Amino acid sequence: MERFAALVDGLVYTRSRNGKLALLADYLRTTPDPDRGWALAALTDGLDFPAVKAGTVRALLDERVDEVLWRLSRDYVGDTAETASLLWPEPAAPQAPAPSVTEAVEVLAGATRATAGQRLADLLDRLDANGRYALLKLATGAMRIGLSARLAKVAFAQAFGVDVEQVEELWHGQVPPYTALFAWAADGAPPPDAQSLPLFRPFMLAQPLEETVVDLAEFAAEWKWDGIRVQLVHVNGQSRLYSRGGDDISASFPEMTGALHVPAVLDGELLVRGSHQGGKAGGAASFNALQQRLGRKSVSKAMLADYPAFVRLYDVLLLEGEDLRPLGWEARRARLEALVPRLDPARFDISPVIAAETLDDLAEIRARARDDAIEGVMLKRRDAPYVSGRRAGLWYKWKRDPLLIDCVLMYAQRGSGKRSSFYSDFTFGCWDGDPDAGAELLPVGKAYFGFTDEELKWLDRHVRQHTVNRFGPVREVDRSLVLEVAFDSVHASKRHKSGLAMRFPRIHRIRADKPAHEADRLETLRAMVAD
Amino acid sequence: MWPPFCWGHFGAPQGASGTGSGPGPLWWGMALDLSWIRPEPKGLYLPPADAWIDPAHAVAQALVTHGHSDHARGGHGQTIATGATLAIMGLRYGVMPEGARVVDYGQSVDLAGGIRATFVPAGHVLGSAQILLERDGQRVVVTGDYKRRPDPTCAPFQPVRCDVFITEATFGLPVFRHPPIAEEIARLLATLAAHPERCVLVGAYALGKAQRLIAELRRAGHHAPIFLHGAMERMCGLYREWGIDLGELRPAAGVAKGEIAGHIVVCPPSALNDRWSRRLPDPITAMASGWMRVRQRARQRNVELPLVISDHADWDELTATIAEVDPAETWITHGREEALLRWCALHQRPARALAMVGYEDEDD
Ligand SMILES: [Zn+2]
Numbered sequence: 011m012e013r014f015a016a017l018v019d020g021l022v023y024t025r026s027r028n029g030k031l032a033l034l035a036d037y038l039r040t041t042p043d044p045d046r047g048w049a050l051a052a053l054t055d056g057l058d059f060p061a062v063k064a065g066t067v068r069a070l071l072d073e074r075v076d077e078v079l080w081r082l083s084r085d086y087v088g089d090t091a092e093t094a095s096l097l098w099p100e101p102a103a104p105q106a107p108a109p110s111v112t113e114a115v116e117v118l119a120g121a122t123r124a125t126a127g128q129r130l131a132d133l134l135d136r137l138d139a140n141g142r143y144a145l146l147k148l149a150t151g152a153m154r155i156g157l158s159a160r161l162a163k164v165a166f167a168q169a170f171g172v173d174v175e176q177v178e179e180l181w182h183g184q185v186p187p188y189t190a191l192f193a194w195a196a197d198g199a200p201p202p203d204a205q206s207l208p209l210f211r212p213f214m215l216a217q218p219l220e221e222t223v224v225d226l227a228e229f230a231a232e233w234k235w236d237g238i239r240v241q242l243v244h245v246n247g248q249s250r251l252y253s254r255g256g257d258d259i260s261a262s263f264p265e266m267t268g269a270l271h272v273p274a275v276l277d278g279e280l281l282v283r284g285s286h287q288g289g290k291a292g293g294a295a296s297f298n299a300l301q302q303r304l305g306r307k308s309v310s311k312a313m314l315a316d317y318p319a320f321v322r323l324y325d326v327l328l329l330e331g332e333d334l335r336p337l338g339w340e341a342r343r344a345r346l347e348a349l350v351p352r353l354d355p356a357r358f359d360i361s362p363v364i365a366a367e368t369l370d371d372l373a374e375i376r377a378r379a380r381d382d383a384i385e386g387v388m389l390k391r392r393d394a395p396y397v398s399g400r401r402a403g404l405w406y407k408w409k410r411d412p413l414l415i416d417c418v419l420m421y422a423q424r425g426s427g428k429r430s431s432f433y434s435d436f437t438f439g440c441w442d443g444d445p446d447a448g449a450e451l452l453p454v455g456k457a458y459f460g461f462t463d464e465e466l467k468w469l470d471r472h473v474r475q476h477t478v479n480r481f482g483p484v485r486e487v488d489r490s491l492v493l494e495v496a497f498d499s500v501h502a503s504k505r506h507k508s509g510l511a512m513r514f515p516r517i518h519r520i521r522a523d524k525p526a527h528e529a530d531r532l533e534t535l536r537a538m539v540a541d
Numbered sequence: 542m543w544p545p546f547c548w549g550h551f552g553a554p555q556g557a558s559g560t561g562s563g564p565g566p567l568w569w570g571m572a573l574d575l576s577w578i579r580p581e582p583k584g585l586y587l588p589p590a591d592a593w594i595d596p597a598h599a600v601a602q603a604l605v606t607h608g609h610s611d612h613a614r615g616g617h618g619q620t621i622a623t624g625a626t627l628a629i630m631g632l633r634y635g636v637m638p639e640g641a642r643v644v645d646y647g648q649s650v651d652l653a654g655g656i657r658a659t660f661v662p663a664g665h666v667l668g669s670a671q672i673l674l675e676r677d678g679q680r681v682v683v684t685g686d687y688k689r690r691p692d693p694t695c696a697p698f699q700p701v702r703c704d705v706f707i708t709e710a711t712f713g714l715p716v717f718r719h720p721p722i723a724e725e726i727a728r729l730l731a732t733l734a735a736h737p738e739r740c741v742l743v744g745a746y747a748l749g750k751a752q753r754l755i756a757e758l759r760r761a762g763h764h765a766p767i768f769l770h771g772a773m774e775r776m777c778g779l780y781r782e783w784g785i786d787l788g789e790l791r792p793a794a795g796v797a798k799g800e801i802a803g804h805i806v807v808c809p810p811s812a813l814n815d816r817w818s819r820r821l822p823d824p825i826t827a828m829a830s831g832w833m834r835v836r837q838r839a840r841q842r843n844v845e846l847p848l849v850i851s852d853h854a855d856w857d858e859l860t861a862t863i864a865e866v867d868p869a870e871t872w873i874t875h876g877r878e879e880a881l882l883r884w885c886a887l888h889q890r891p892a893r894a895l896a897m898v899g900y901e902d903e904d905d
């Protein structure tokens with residue numbers, strides 16, 4: 011326990027990620043089994059002693075320390091376990107040597123509500139203040155020392171020179187003290203069996219698109235839904251639902267774990283059914299509806315009826331014993347499309363691919379999408395295998411959280427195709443100074459989507475009624491209408507008189523209520539320049 | 542170095558058992574007349590002598606327990622203190638205090654109004670003293686700051702029997718239990734040895750803590766040069782003049798990184814996280830202070846190696862000292878007085894907190 015206590019304190023005081031990694035890796039390398047496995051579980055909140063409650067510690071201290079002195083000390087220190095570790099009276103009689111982590115775990119795991127207090131006290135008597143602190147943190151499951159599960163796995167991989175993604179994958183089948191995992195990593199034993207267990211497989215993640223330009227011949231586009239990303243696993247008659255971080259959330263969504271009967275690992279978005287969000291009836295309800303279901307350990311019948319869950323499928327990783335992850339996205343997609351008809355339609359549908367030929371088309375489709383359950387667009391390289399983590403150049407996410415600026419409408423142009431009878435192509439500008447002191451408008455961008463058909467009619471009428479000049483298909487309008495323009499980013503540009511160019515601008519709202527001189531100035535837009 | 546002590550000077554405590562038996566039999570039922578000593582917000586005032594103890598502002602006549610700046614302000618008409626304290630004040634303010642009057646340990650000075658003041662070692666820093674005040678057979682001890690642990694840089698605390706014990710309470714919470722200093726020094730040396738390519742930068746209060754830390758390192762067999770921040774140099778020089786061996790000290794300024802690697806550097810706590818430390822080879826940040834007992838305090842200062850080393854009495858020393866001195870009344874000047882008051886109440890010891898201003902939580 012002393013080495014574990016020193017590790018805990020080292021992690022508390024070390025600020026840098028690399029420093030923490032080095033400390034933990036060194037501990038894992040130099041500590042024998044099963045101590046290191048229990049320690050790892052304690053540090054990553056993988057240990058739980060139901061018989062030991064926060065009140066158990068308080069009760070022990072109540073018997074030993076005056077309540078006023080306890081309160082003053084607790085207020086000063088700010089942490090119950092630390093206060094208790096410092097106030098614990100040194101035992102008068104000599105004690106057995108400090109317990110190992112393993113001994114402490116075994117003693118506490120075997121405790122009942124009735125015996126937990128005495129067992130904890132006996133252990134505390136054998137430790138110094140730092141040891142008591144580490145023990146109390148371990149016993150009450152409240153480490154919170156800034157060590158994520160991910161960091162622990164990276165340290166594990168670093169300690170033994172193994173691949174961290176493989177650690178991630180194998181980890182989920184193991185329970186503390188992870189002896190098989192250490193045997194594999196430290197002693198070269200074969201990896202623990204992963205295929206026949208309902209394990210979590212690390213997710214493939216996307217990078218933000220930002221300024222990247224992708225070719226839609228190479229990338230497929232798909233909606234990104236506003237639910238929670240899940241993995242549904244079924245193998246050997248067992249099913250599990252995992253969250254993005256690999257937490258088992260099966261208990262919160264029993265209808266999902268009961269719905270999959272094909273041996274498979276599926277990647278999708280967990281959503282709750284509802285019809286009020288603009289989509290078709292039977293579509294996804296808002297994220298708020300899903301929130302009703304999250305974090306519940308048990309689910310009532312009413313919950314199941316009011317907020318039925320389903321999974322909108324993105325991908326298939328394993329199917330009937332075959333690992334599909336090495337295949338390209340298109341091949342996996344074909345397998346997924348063939349699988350979906352075999353699944354319960356009440357519980358599964360497939361996230362449709364968006365038909366768009368260029369990024370501009372896609373931007374327009376994205377801007378028009380009024381379904382609140384859409385968070386943005388995913389772009390997936392058609393030939394990319396399913397690899398864990400966030401790899402450069404394979405998947406991108408293009409979110410719908412634009413920048414906004416108020417501009418003044420300056421010119422309008424007739425559209426093409428079915429819009430040829432409307433003025434549907436709008437040029438807008440910002441003030442180059444104080445409009446009340448004679449500043450001028452300089453054009454900053456041009457947009458031809460983002461509005462509804464109703465809004466288009468309104469804009470067309472406005473243009474016709476406020477025209478001050480005509481240049482062929484273009485009309486110049488008086489400087490009276492404010493448009494709230496959404497855009498992804500803005501850049502310095504020599505091509506425009508304003509010196510600025512917007513990426514994917516679209517008409518977000520018509521601000522007929524706002525006087526034109528209150529529209530934004532160039533300096534505001536300039537401050538948003540990304541590079 | 543300092544005069545030998547004998548109990549004959551000021552009387553050893555008698556039969557103090559620490560069992561909470563209350564005021565000693567001598568004083569049982571006797572009313573104390575303490576009108577000649579008055580706690581004021583800016584210090585303890587002795588009206589018959591028109592003198593103050595550790596006043597927070599300039600006064601006509603001041604008795605100063607020790608050289609820390611919150612106790613030893615400048616500008617008094619007359620300053621009465623030990624020779625070392627006066628030397629420290631002289632160093633700090635550039636000139637010897639006006640009307641300096643040296644009183645050595647064990648010696649007394651007669652003030653106006655029939656008050657006699659005797660200076661007794663407090664074990665806090667070089668020159669630190671408790672002040673025993675006597676008038677009409679009544680005895681009051683003002684501890685200033687004190688500790689009970691041995692310290693190679695100053696004379697040890699002497700318990701003095703008294704009616705009123707006026708104590709500090711800087712670490713007056715039961716969570717403060719300072720470990721043996723040898724353990725902390727061993728951790729410091731182990732860290733240093735484990736990182737020969739780096740250095741350990743220790744933040745330590747420039748008066749007292751820094752010199753004690755260095756002297757303890759020497760005692761533990763560490764004889765390599767120790768590098769000093771500029772703010773430390775003059776005080777270390779003063780300690781040497783007073784006969785304290787600190788081994789080889791070198792200024793850190795202008796020294797190449799390679800030369801400092803593998804060594805200890807001592808700086809004031811305020812310099813720990815400032816730009817100054819960038820000149821050092823990847824320093825491991827340590828701090829020597831009683832506050833380091835509490836993790837959150839250490840983390841607030843970005844300390845990687847907290848060393849629980851204090852020049853103040855910890856909780857056990859505070860309470861054991863009260864029990865040993867066994868006064869009729871305990872007054873508490875500064876620190877966490879609420880908990881110490883509670884302890885006195887639990888042990889049936891009359892006590893009161895004095896609302897003193899101006900004393901700081903030293904970086905101790
Ligand atoms: Zn002091």
Ligand SMILES: [Zn+2]
Pocket residue numbers: 609611612685686709900901903
């Ligand atoms: Zn003080």
